[in-house]
Amino acid sequence: MPELQLRGAICEVGRRLWQCGLIGGAEGNISCRLSPRQLLITPSGVSKGHLKPNDILIIDLKGQLVKGEGKVSSEVKLHTVIYANRSDCQAVVHAHPPVATGFALAGEEIPDNLLPESAYVLGSVATVPFSMPGTQEVPDRIEPLLEGYKTFLLASHGAAVMGKDLHDACYRMETLERVATVILHAKALGGAKPLPEKAFDYLLENALNGSLN
Numbered sequence: 001m002p003e004l005q006l007r008g009a010i011c012e013v014g015r016r017l018w019q020c021g022l023i024g025g026a027e028g029n030i031s032c033r034l035s036p037r038q039l040l041i042t043p044s045g046v047s048k049g050h051l052k053p054n055d056i057l058i059i060d061l062k063g064q065l066v067k068g069e070g071k072v073s074s075e076v077k078l079h080t081v082i083y084a085n086r087s088d089c090q091a092v093v094h095a096h097p098p099v100a101t102g103f104a105l106a107g108e109e110i111p112d113n114l115l116p117e118s119a120y121v122l123g124s125v126a127t128v129p130f131s132m133p134g135t136q137e138v139p140d141r142i143e144p145l146l147e148g149y150k151t152f153l154l155a156s157h158g159a160a161v162m163g164k165d166l167h168d169a170c171y172r173m174e175t176l177e178r179v180a181t182v183i184l185h186a187k188a189l190g191g192a193k194p195l196p197e198k199a200f201d202y203l204l205e206n207a208l209n210g211s212l213n
Helices: 003-019 076-085 098-106 116-122 137-146 166-188 197-207
Strands: 029-035 036-042 057-060 066-068 091-095 125-128 152-156 159-163
Touching: 003 029, 003 036, 003 091, 003 166, 029 057, 029 076, 029 125, 029 166, 076 091, 076 137, 076 159, 091 166, 098 152, 098 166, 116 137, 116 166, 125 137, 159 166
Parallel strands: 125 152
Antiparallel strands: 029 036, 029 091, 036 057, 057 066, 091 159, 152 159
């Protein structure tokens, strides 16, 4: 996809996340591959629901600014470590979905065997131990999990997902929040019952779990 279209797609994803209540204020960040050596990423301190194409920054794979007038987010290390370890990943979304983040705050896992969408779209959801935002702890703690997962709860922080393109990553974040909400409702009704084992095995086999294909 040409650069201008990618910039527009980032703005569209930002608006969607904001409209869905998955981010607020200047929260969250969105990135995608521009070339083998460069990424497009949203700037720090700007509402992701009101971005313009020219707001988007170009950075290298070390997180250094290449082009643009905004400030690179302190969360950039979260993005660069994912791209460095997953050649199949073309986009990363970091957001603060309220219910999913509530699970992260409570130290509660989101099981993958309760809803078909969880097994098929999210795969197993990894819980990343708390790391101080913007520090080297962020890549150090998520890196060991990257090979087998595509959906992450960031303890006491939020969530991150990868995608085969920007919209794939956005939809995965939306699905994470919906799955978390349904599970929360089920808990209030006495608890959720897992999928039949054969159905769950079939879904995992076809979802390839950590794969983005």
